[in-house]
Amino acid sequence: MRQNLLMIEDDARLASMVAEYLDQSGFTVAHAGDGHSGLARLAPDTGLDAPDLVILDLMLPDMDGLEICRRIRALPGAMGHVPVLMLTAKGDAMDRIIGLEIGADDYLPKPFEPRELLARIRAILRRKGEAPASNSKALRFGTLEIDRDARTVTVGGKPCDLTSYQFDLLVALAERAGRVLTRDQIMEAVRGRELEAFDRSIDVHMGRIRAAIEVDAKDPKRILTVRGVGYVFARQQD
Missing domain, CATH: 1.10.10.10 (Winged helix-like DNA-binding domain superfamily/Winged helix DNA-binding domain)
Incomplete structure (x- = not known):
């Protein structure tokens, strides 16, 4: 079963390359070119199911990626709990730390290897869906x-x-x-x-x-x- 990802990234060429690469690994990638478009796709009144994961660029033309992450975490229901993989500029340690503090599940510095992106996506989704490690009692x-x-x-x-x-x-x-x-x-x-x-x-x-x-x-x-x-x-x- 294919899993659906949402990539919020203003670099259309990069988004196209990522979508093509991930498509070969069983993922369907929807692309939003700015923060407002990405948040619109996640709005509860759209009637759309929550994506399995959001790939979120930190630097967007209309809205800071950290603010987008905050707004995603404030959404009701499944939309507010969707895993977020944040793309950051290499060396921006503080941005990565802040991103994790406000609810991002992982980060990946740019430029990145597509194979590492795929590995991190799979790791996040595996953690999200894997069974408990021991018995099922709370x-x-x-x-x-x-x-x-x-x-x-x-x-x-x-x-x-x-x-x-x-x-x-x-x-x-x-x-x-x-x-x-x-x-x-x-x-x-x-x-x-x-x-x-x-x-x-x-x-x-x-x-x-x-x-x-x-x-x-x-x-x-x-x-x-x-x-x-x-x-x-x-x-x-x-």
Whole structure:
């Protein structure tokens, strides 16, 4: 079954090349040449199904890609949870960090190899659709509940807004509660993404997860930092 992607990119030649390449791998790519057109395709009143993934360029003529990502995450229902792969200028580390903070699932610096784009798309979609790694029972830690089947997280019955990638990171930690994990071990547990040297994306995602599940993200009780090593998910909470 072909999966549908939406590419929001002002470079029509690049979009055409990407669409042709991905078409050979079983994807159908719709193209929007600016931010407003892309958001119009995602509007709830269009009657269209949510795409399986959005490829979003950071630099667009009419609207900043970060603002588009914010608006996508504010959309109701499935549209607001569609995975976003952001295309950024090489070397713009701060833009990548901000993109991850506001809800992008991954980023890819330009210029990029089409094979890497395809690999990252497949990794995001695999994380989105893969079955739970162990049993199907929900993980519960005090008022925090992680349902691996439904892929939802609640605190005190209230839903937490996490991207697909952040959900997988949280599950990887929670399933190993009490065990200190290095960043490399966390990445190995989640799979599907290679980090650049000194990449801060894990720390950015952890900050987002803490903001969603902690009472006070600046004084976390659930996900603790072990300085110089990595992170540990606390067994005793609340």
